[in-house]
Amino acid sequence: MGRIAVRHVLDSVAWAIGIFGAVAFRYDFQLDQIHVDPLVAVWLLAALLQAVIGRLGHAYGTRHRIGTLAEVNSIFWVTLTTGLVVGAVVVLVGQSVMVPRSSILIAFPIAFVIMGGVRYLDRRFTELATRPPEGSARVLVYGAGYLGSTLVRRMLTDPSANLMPVGLIDDAPERRNTWVDGVRVLGTGADLEAVTRRTGATELVVAIARADAILLRQISDGARLAGLNVKVLPPLEEILSGKSRLRDLRDVSIEDLVGRRPIDTQFELVAGYVEGKRVLVTGAGGSIGSELCRQLFQFSPAELIMLDHDETGLQATQISLTGQGLLDGDDVVLASIRDAATIREVFEQRRPEVVFHAAALKHLPVLERYPEEAWQTNVVGTLNVLEAALAVDVGVFVTISTDKAANPISVLGMSKRAAERLTAWAALQSEGRYLSVRFGNVLGSRGSLVPTFASLIDSGGPLTVTHAEATRYFMTIPESCQLVIQAGAIGNPGEVLILDMGEPVRILDIANRMIEMSGRDIAIVFTGLRHGEKVHEELVGSDEVGRRPVHPLISHACVDPLDPGDLELERTWCRPTGSTSRPPTSAR
């Protein structure tokens, strides 16, 4: 018998107990005074009405979860209506067939309490059967809001996850001592140590949808003192859509602690300029280019053309996007931005309408030693892409720049400053929106700080920190790309858009945290600032004024256009003599 049929039968039994019990009460349990046949008729009428009204009122379908308040509420109204109709019948004809009028008045609460009780027991048994098994990890959930409650419920109904929620933590004092599915809010972040001792918890799961790096650092420091392992959830959207499961909980990473900055994507804005368009990304095999491709793909461009000179990088991006890396389609283009003729040909053949220019050389110390390389790729290469775009009337062109272009003192910074200025020049030659987006360090990009420290830790250290006070602005790659794509929607021609990266973080703090998270004993050595390296980065140049007219995290500033005819004047930093750079020397 199906579950719904069983519930109909049980509710009929509830009415039987209610009606016969009420009459038995009425006659003081002198059963020989009871006329059974009319009572059976009244019971059958009640059972039939309960079923019909219940079906009409959707009280028996899958609309409500078993034993929830919503289900009991809907059963209440069905039972009350049934009771009223049956009661009216009894009032009209009951006297003549020896059914006492008061019987339904008493039968209704008895039947309803039994129906509610059966549902409660059903729910308890179901929950007990799916409870995490003995020996499951004891978990505290930080955040008793929607996400925390959903998580607790999932843990309680997914025995395979082996996670037993033993308490909730929430900083809102009014939530203290409230319950979520039998799990209590035991205190705030300040009580973490006491709550851990009391519950024997070993894990702490952060269930705060918009937790940023600062909050995660605070929680993680508290958890360390309490001896808890910190885990974080996959992105909220994935949880809500059911794409991710409990086992996708992962340890908190250095990226979470340093660069997390949840961003609201204004989808309509972005879809407006990407959807149905031919979109080309240069540097598609790199860290930023590949993430841009992944995000742009979701906005259904007519074509996504991934261009890079690094075939292996292109393959990795293709795999991450399409699940295959055969490299045999039109979606990947192998070409170097240094090669003007080839780039022009690609643009003429593929006629992109939107371009994200992410191809660049990026390593500051290397470019100090090889400035000509920075010139060829970051300046001439950018000009090549811009000219090809102008030739085919690209409508939106976004150059990816860096905070090192603000008050530049390095070859990297100066080359990217020139790229921003060339983009501003191109804006003057076109009807389209040609603009740059400038931001600081992205966490985890190839060859950057975090992967370098990670491999130094793997090999036993020491960690090399260039300056004890050095700070950088950090963001995760996905979050910075989200902002870049939004910036493309709101930027005006020739502008540079500057992403708000929050507070700068000390490199030494990152080194210390990574060592601590590794659980190993690793030394730190201070190596001294390298040529061209600033102690603190600036996002806005001293000659620039940033305004935020549209997006709260994106400033707009004007850039002085650079006519390609004047490029030679710009080249001073590129020459060994009189330049800020050091000529290559033999390996030290």
Ligand SMILES: Cc1cn([C@H]2C[C@H](O)[C@@H](COP(=O)(O)OP(=O)(O)O[C@H]3O[C@H](CO)[C@@H](O)[C@H](O)[C@H]3O)O2)c(=O)[nH]c1=O
């Ligand atoms: C690799 C390494 C780095 N550092 C320091 C140097 C910097 O102050 C800071 C970050 O270093 P990196 O991750 O290499 O990033 P940085 O030189 O700032 O440049 C990056 O960030 C820029 C944005 O500011 C990008 O435009 C560049 O393309 C990118 O390479 O950490 C150390 O102290 N020790 C290290 O071993």
